[in-house]
Amino acid sequence: MSDITALIDSVRTKQPLVHNITNQVVINFTANGLYALGAAPVMANAVEEAKEMAQNADALLLNIGTLTTAQVEAMVLAGKSANEKGIPVVLDPVGVGATSFRTEAAKKILENVKISVVRGNAGEISSLAGLESNMKGVDGTSDEDFKEIALAAVKQLQVPVIVTGKQDVITDGNQMFVLDNGHPLLTKVTGTGCLLSSVIAAFLSTSDSIVKAAAGAVSFYNIAAEIAAEHTSAPGSFQVAFLDALYQLKSNVVSETAKIEHLDITKKEE
Amino acid sequence: MSDITALIDSVRTKQPLVHNITNQVVINFTANGLYALGAAPVMANAVEEAKEMAQNADALLLNIGTLTTAQVEAMVLAGKSANEKGIPVVLDPVGVGATSFRTEAAKKILENVKISVVRGNAGEISSLAGLESNMKGVDGTSDEDFKEIALAAVKQLQVPVIVTGKQDVITDGNQMFVLDNGHPLLTKVTGTGCLLSSVIAAFLSTSDSIVKAAAGAVSFYNIAAEIAAEHTSAPGSFQVAFLDALYQLKSNVVSETAKIEHLDITKKEE
């Protein structure tokens, strides 16, 4: 896509402030990743200030990776605040389905906050949407199944969905992008999915098209991983090289390297 | 030991899910370390889901490094849940003795949860077992004292014990392993002791012998540190090289490099 260059340049020019209410495991990596690509992070996860902080931000990221009851409350407060201000809200339902607490928390957030897009792996998205499948099974499904999961989840949740995996599927029910960049070492570093969700939030803040901005963000991210993997084949140094690549990756390189298939779902279904 | 190769291979094949309730300082490093060696981490430290998450796991790690009253409660819930399921539980009593809150918390955990093994430095193990010694003094004691501390702690706590330091002593009161690998740079990176405890939990999940699995885990870990230290002499790059080494270290190299002395305590005492 030719507008990816402009999209990335616009993120780096605007330096959007992304308010992250995220889990303790990835909070440092998320902040460093956002700084590296040219955005600005703020982490404020207390009930006492979540609402007010969201008013300062250009985008909001909600990640349920290490949740408490107070955190869920803070997420709802921040989410409603973001909706009032009209900034994008990304939901990352980490491990939803693993415990009933996470499942209930995700539901509560979806009921109370207008989410711009949900990002998860196939198991998380299936679980969130209540699709019939077990997580083990979903992980082994084919790319065709990923598209069906994404579409079924959009229908069920009434929210655009990003299913990430070996390929990445992005759809709002009308358009669908299937992306084919990335590197397996991403799965050996904790928080790479979580950081991606924050990066998507940053990109959404500079674009009117959710699915196009998401496709640009995911492509940018995955190509940075490909470049990092040219320098190393082990996860410690990969994480370092990946942060470097997020910082150094030129926008036109992303346009030239992105493997994006664009499907018009509406037409197809006619 | 010849079975170390098989032990490491079995961890990497099984990819055990280690549920960590650990401190905020090391939570990211722990997750990355477990991924690097081939295990899978999950961090769920809320009272609301600790019990349920432990049921999904192959091993449980309890670390009291940054504790709150709610965390202690979550640890007891997860620990009892792990006991029910029959998975190993490792206790890392970080800083026990430094405050009465930590001491009481460790006691409460020991009273309510069947612990598979406790890992700490000589000061922590002495303090946990109520042995008469001050922490400063213990740190300066000889290797002989380390063995006595370990044995006295096993007698007192009725739990296998790992005392890590320049040498590492592992004993259940019947057998004792004294290990002599490692590198001083490990003491310059925060969380290397904590991650080791999680690695031990991963290894315990694939073996019936607690002390043998622990000896394999500690040897594997310390030899990874030796390899990392061949690439650098400063702590920032050492941490990176260490994660790389956990990922790349071949199991047979550990068998060939491990310096393990095996003592039959029972015989000795007859």
Place this chain on the structure above:
Amino acid sequence: MSDITALIDSVRTKQPLVHNITNQVVINFTANGLYALGAAPVMANAVEEAKEMAQNADALLLNIGTLTTAQVEAMVLAGKSANEKGIPVVLDPVGVGATSFRTEAAKKILENVKISVVRGNAGEISSLAGLESNMKGVDGTSDEDFKEIALAAVKQLQVPVIVTGKQDVITDGNQMFVLDNGHPLLTKVTGTGCLLSSVIAAFLSTSDSIVKAAAGAVSFYNIAAEIAAEHTSAPGSFQVAFLDALYQLKSNVVSETAKIEHLDITKKEE
């Protein structure tokens, strides 16, 4: 300054234990940074043990980056405990002014704890001292304005102040140091300001002069950044190289490289 060499050597010899009550984002980086330079970190942020842990420490760092009501309480308890023991207390008012909760928390700490020195950027210091300026505006002000902000804040808060930025201004109202080392990559790694505050706490514990110790700490820190930037121009590898530099940087190199202007404010005002 010729006594910087002695100051750094004394920190490394004494290995002061710095008790940090800090935010979740930077807690790991702070611990690793303190270890790297030769100090010892302890992180204990629970109300249940904050008071007791401060009694073990040589210095206390209070950082309001990810705050809850319980954290504020813990900070006040630890601060009072530190005051009783007579150890230095550094306040880092991260993001003060961004939400009323942070502003109130900072005020409460200042009212209840005798702070040795406050460190922040120009916007944070202005906001904390209630100076008339908005944060965006302050970031663009000239070096002269930084000096005025620092002096006005000292007058208002009755506490020595460090304003960090492109140049760093340190003053207690009588003496002023203006420092001119550092590197822009510091702004691309999360927590570099926060770690600096902890490093200042470590240095304060070995010196009677707050402003001199602070000038030594900031110079040491910024020169480590300059050395790290000789090895890389991207933030991931910069963070690694920076930790290495904190570990390897020789004290006499700091004395020789430090760009410190010493102003006698009292004389000037006569």
